[in-house]
Amino acid sequence: MRLKVYADRMSEPSRAVVIFCKINGIDFEEIKVDLAKRQQYSPEFKELNPMSKVPAIVDGKFNLFESHAILIYLACAFPGVADHWYVIAHQFIPDYVPCYMKLLKICVISWMQDNMILTSFHISRYPNDLFKRAKIHSVLDWHHSNLRYGAVKFVQNVALGPALGLPLNPEAAALGEKILSAALDKIESFWLKGNGKFLLGSNQPSIADLSLFCEIMQLEVVDEKDRTRILGPHKKVQQWIENTKNATRPHFDEVHKILFKVKERLQQQQSVAASSDNTSSTKTTLHSKM
């Protein structure tokens, strides 16, 4: 039975899960839950996720929500997923093995009857992958109350709110920007420290890169000067965004297409509003001179 992914590509965590499936060749069916139509509150969807949030998945008889939990599950459950995403495949560890450790890892993936059988054998004391996974968990946990909290608060209150039936709120936007900027500072100075191209000094992306990157991509829909003000001071973050775009192409472009369309529409609306402002301002000026 194919994996089912319930998602709306306007949601950052949905995009992360969809890109993850595509890039890892997971056979899945994407089922749209239209947030603008409030389909996440339908009884059918609430049966899958009573929290009324996307994404959610159904894999056979098993269902799951919360995007970080989903990414970890997919990385563990689908043997074709590349090791760097969650350090799940068992293999010889080339670096950072404390000298007191002896480490042997053999991984054999085979088919038995018509079912996938994952066979693994490992001997370790604090294996390297345990450390790496722990650091990935740490980034993902940090994400919730920092980058995600700030980015969503800012973007909803300067741009996307009305599409979700919420008013724009400059005061909330200012608080969102403060939290978002502090989070970007930490990514720049801590999570991206070292010479690696990705978070935690890695040279290949993990699920943490994918999750945080999709979060930041929502800044595409805000005004250019706002985005420049917020992202401008963070040169390493900008480079990391480019690295992650390149590492996830062509799926990045396809999955983010909807976001770029929304950006275009919002820009048109702004330009219409601006020209209308100019016209009325001209009229006012003329009127005042009469």
Add this chain to the structure above:
Amino acid sequence: MRLKVYADRMSEPSRAVVIFCKINGIDFEEIKVDLAKRQQYSPEFKELNPMSKVPAIVDGKFNLFESHAILIYLACAFPGVADHWYVIAHQFIPDYVPCYMKLLKICVISWMQDNMILTSFHISRYPNDLFKRAKIHSVLDWHHSNLRYGAVKFVQNVALGPALGLPLNPEAAALGEKILSAALDKIESFWLKGNGKFLLGSNQPSIADLSLFCEIMQLEVVDEKDRTRILGPHKKVQQWIENTKNATRPHFDEVHKILFKVKERLQQQQSVAASSDNTSSTKTTLHSKM
């Protein structure tokens, strides 16, 4: 080298990690980072956790922060940890094995030289423990923006704020209570569904129970009528709190001692303030009659 746990028992996630270590017989040193003295901002602590939050751990040369990531790491790194906390030990799975699966798990924990060696061998297709772990991750991820967000916002704004140098804010407290109550509704109706004594229908606690339980325990410091109003409608939550208290005793009592002392002190302050109000009100009344 002993595990070091940097914690302040006034912090809910710190309490969860300390209880976890104690209940699982992990040999550790607890190092107090006094939040009231802002020690989390000291250069020494920021070296361990640049986010200036407790808890954080140091295990040999490895350091880690974010309590959920720490709990998962400890469950994986210390072989003595009971299986139910994170479904990490490899063993025969007695239930919920889809009929098409063949499942064999052998776990051997042994010592080699002076180091701990964990040897595991498992063959599985979507093993039961993968499902269970995924559900634990789902609860923990959900916790961040729901129960934790609501509980901290409420408790800081009705009781604890001044101890951290923050003002009490009734408007923020009202919003916190709304989010907290909604989270308790979800625990009552969803996470505690089934006949199990713990979250996810289990009969033994997991790290998710410990984390959410320690969060809710902070309600001890708010006014009795507030706590009754918030917890009163949630009978299953109340029973689950009792179950988790009993499952974590005597460590629960010892680690929460500081919270009960703060509760006592706040109650004394309130009663002094109330009697002072009465006196001044009496005086006012007397004055008005003069």
